[in-house]
Amino acid sequence: MRRILNFVIRDIKSGTRDWLVIYLAAAPIMFALVLKMLIPSVGDSTLNVAIYEDTPPAIVSYLETYAKVIEVNDMEERILRMDDVFGVVVNDDKVEIVTQGNEMEGTVDLLKTIVGRYQNESVELPIEVEFSDIGWVMSPMKLEGANLLIIFNTILGGMLILLNLVEEKMSNTISAINVTPTKRKEFIIGKGLLGFILTLYGGAAVITVLGFEGINYAMLFVSVFAISFIGAIIGFSIGVVSDEPISAIASMKTVFIPVLASIFGAIYLPAKWIFILYWSPFYWAYDVIKDILLVQATWGQVFMNSGIILIITALVFVGLRKRIVNGLS
Amino acid sequence: MIKVNGLYHSYSKDENFAVKNVNFEISKGEVFGFLGPSGAGKSTTQGVLTGLLPIQKGEVEVVGYDIRHPKREMFNKIGVSFEQSNVYGKLTALENLEFYRKLFDVETMNSMDLLKWVGLDHVANKKAGEFSKGMKHRLTFIRSMLNNPELWFLDEPTTGLDPAIASQIKDIVKEKNKQGTTVFLTTHNMYVADELCHRVAFIIDGEIKLIDSPRNLKLQHGEKFVVVEHLENDVLKKEQLSLIIDQDKARLNEIISTGKIEMMHTKEATLEEIFIKVTGRGLE
């Protein structure tokens, strides 16, 4: 424990000397602030509804009071596109809602309420009924952006681990540590801890800056902790064989490809194609963090997703273990 | 303190040995030196003995531990100074020592005292990255004695240092040895070996050619020489004559009997001369 702390303090000292730790600590706050500026205000987020040209005008004007309505010829094609557009089809006074399946939860309920109200109360509309999307929908940009930032952060944590290891490799100080009573476990935990702290802190910073209410922090902690391992392991595996930071960072940056692919895939892929992301721990992290942010997650889901993440991480670790162990000696 | 039996090491894990069939023992309180030119296998041997290189073939026992089954705690009793200095450039000299000190479970020496000992106290709070090569080397050197090691490994402790500092380092080694520290050192400098070591091993191409004390080596292998400066037909001549070779002895007699000697002194063979005689190669 004393030695682990010694490593962490050394890394902080060394990292603050060249601003590294400070940059990495400031990054999540900066990103979150930028995102916050980009997020449209509540009133801007709209419900999009696609209808056929021959939809009765009464319904169209009813829907237009709540949603942005567009006329389409090919309903299916329009709905399957990557944005959240619902279809409303009228057959003999029966109104049907067509969804793709990957739309944000809550929005469907909202539309159902609107449509239901229309069917029950006919054209006599309580015009005064207004709704705001607070409590119903969250700006997709805020939701998806926060999720992306939180996961992105885990890679920044891995990057901090990476750079601290590269420093050891560059100065060949690992040899000096290897001739002290330091156990390998202590070294690994000591060198990894700061990365985890940065990741968890970054997640907290994103949540605070963007302002999410009522979320279960314990669930978020467990999920973020689980997904942190993958960045840490990759940071270790690159760090212990690099003796120069530029190329090490370049290698580490490639990890952003699966991260972005998983998250954008999860956002835009139709439900039936989602399975192609199942290999990616980032997908599972995205999946559960989204529900945590929407206050819809259950512990069962948190444990299941974290379990899947840790299993995939373990497989990655088995693959990289030899490289890490060799690099440390 | 150290027992080495039939040690081989190959970096390429084949028959291309950097160290082959090395055998030696070091007893408590001894200063034992590996003397040999660059590439002889000195650092490789130290690497295996300190557990930094894997043991491939042979038996090695260090401070009572079989190096095949090392225990981390054994490093409380060992100090290792590296040929290439390895310190954190972004930390100050003092921070480097303070960080390292906390990695041991035993009582450690005062960092500031050590810095003073090698004349680095005035730069204690300067980043080691701004140090000269010699200063970094001294920092690496004193770091290795923080834990008061029973067994001290010194890889080329004076190489690259200016003579005044080198002699300071030698004094520290002598002083620590007087206090009971056993020392394993490697060097390609015959003066260091001669001055510090109770016994030296001549190593070349990964093999130990002989092990003995510098004094014995000089007695056995080094013929004593006499250097005479004398006047012959009013011309000053300088000759170096062996006291073993008959021809030289006769010549010396002849010079003495002519009685025109200006100066005469005996000269011992140096370790390097003996090294050349034994191995057929020099130390450079």
Ligand SMILES: Nc1ncnc2c1ncn2[C@@H]1O[C@H](COP(=O)(O)OP(=O)(O)O)[C@@H](O)[C@H]1O
């Ligand atoms: N890391 C290494 N990889 C491969 N060969 C090495 C390595 N280190 C040393 N050698 C080789 O092993 C031999 C012995 O080297 P070394 O033990 O460093 O000699 P010394 O310390 O006596 O100068 C040399 O031929 C050297 O080239």
Ligand SMILES: [Mg+2]
């Ligand atoms: Mg060497």
